Amino acid sequence: MYLDLVFFDSVQELQPLAKKLGQDFIIAKTFRNDFELKQLKEKISSTAFKTCHVLHSPNMQELLKFRQKADFIAVYGKNLGRNKFAVSNERVDFLLMPCSSARKPEFDAALARLAAENKVCIGLLFEEFANAGSEGLQALLRNYLLVARLCRKFKIQIAVFSGAKNAFGTRQEKDFASFLCLLGYSREQALKQVRGLERFLEKKGKLEGFEILEGEKE
Amino acid sequence: MKNVKKSLKALPLSMRGKKRYVLFELFAEKPLSAAIVEKEIMQRFLQIFGSKGIAEQRLQFIGFYGGKNLGIVKCSLEECENVKAGLLFVGKVAGISAIPRIVSVSGSVKKLKTIAGK
Numbered sequence: 001m002y003l004d005l006v007f008f009d010s011v012q013e014l015q016p017l018a019k020k021l022g023q024d025f026i027i028a029k030t031f032r033n034d035f036e037l038k039q040l041k042e043k044i045s046s047t048a049f050k051t052c053h054v055l056h057s058p059n060m061q062e063l064l065k066f067r068q069k070a071d072f073i074a075v076y077g078k079n080l081g082r083n084k085f086a087v088s089n090e091r092v093d094f095l096l097m098p099c100s101s102a103r104k105p106e107f108d109a110a111l112a113r114l115a116a117e118n119k120v121c122i123g124l125l126f127e128e129f130a131n132a133g134s135e136g137l138q139a140l141l142r143n144y145l146l147v148a149r150l151c152r153k154f155k156i157q158i159a160v161f162s163g164a165k166n167a168f169g170t171r172q173e174k175d176f177a178s179f180l181c182l183l184g185y186s187r188e189q190a191l192k193q194v195r196g197l198e199r200f201l202e203k204k205g206k207l208e209g210f211e212i213l214e215g216e217k218e
Numbered sequence: 219m220k221n222v223k224k225s226l227k228a229l230p231l232s233m234r235g236k237k238r239y240v241l242f243e244l245f246a247e248k249p250l251s252a253a254i255v256e257k258e259i260m261q262r263f264l265q266i267f268g269s270k271g272i273a274e275q276r277l278q279f280i281g282f283y284g285g286k287n288l289g290i291v292k293c294s295l296e297e298c299e300n301v302k303a304g305l306l307f308v309g310k311v312a313g314i315s316a317i318p319r320i321v322s323v324s325g326s327v328k329k330l331k332t333i334a335g336k
Binding site: 020021126129130134137166167168169170171172175176177178179181182187190 | 306316
């Protein structure tokens with residue numbers, strides 16, 4: 001089963017989408033307290049959806065607080081400090097959008113090496129590319145071509161999520177293999193990345209008893 | 219006039235280049251029309267890939283089944299992945315939000331029309 005990361009928690013909209021697109025969702029949010037996380041978990045208890053706490057600052061206390069409670073921990077990048085914090089910490093599962101559309105990318109070989117050592121997955125949010133506009137898109141693509149090259153060199157798991165803020169922002173996760181081809185991956189490499197996310201998370205101990213679909217035809 | 223060329227000689231099969239047809243679906247609240255979908259696709263591709271990119275892709279809009287919101291585009295084999303990625307950027311068609319999904323890719327349009335017809 002494919003996993004997509006979204007930023008809205010409307011279960012009424014997500015459930016039919018999960019069935020239609022053949023994937024499950026990780027609901028990402030910056031939870032203010034345990035109660036909010038607990039409420040969301042109760043809401044999604046009848047589904048196979050997961051929760052993810054997103055950090056917007058390099059806050060170790062916040063990370064430790066939500067580490068055992070949320071299913072995943074993500075750090076929203078676009079900043080050298082946050083990127084360094086995320087890749088230096090093996091408790092972090094995803095580093096979302098490490099680069100902005102700035103002239104100098106905020107991700108380099110040193111950070112990539114650390115991300116590979118600590119098994120941090122680089123997450124790309126398709127919504128940001130789709131809403132970038134022509135100038136923003138060329139700057140984003142320029143930076144993420146570099147990120148993709150570093151991920152290939154250092155064998156870092158890369159994942160493309162829709163990052164949707166509403167139902168119409170979601171996409172079928174397996175179609176993102178084509179987006180990885182746009183970033184310089186070969187077709188085989190891209191399919192391996194898209195299909196390998198569940199196994200990567202399973203090896204990290206974040207998913208249990210997950211059925212890996214083998215020999216699935218495109 | 220005697221030796222006027224009346225028609226173009228057909229390009230040999232080996233020089234035509236390999237092609238692929240991509241069947242895509244747009245989940246939208248309302249049925250969409252072929253004309254506006256074609257316009258939106260071309261605009262988005264122009265924004266992402268530019269004129270040269272579309273020329274290299276040999277992108278051609280084949281048809282759209284308005285009732286099921288299924289469409290078919292033709293592209294060159296080498297640029298098939300880029301075309302599929304480009305289709306993911308089509309999120310709004312004339313103000314109507316839509317979720318694009320790649321249904322199938324085939325070397326012949328007949329097979330896709332059969333899938334679309336079902």
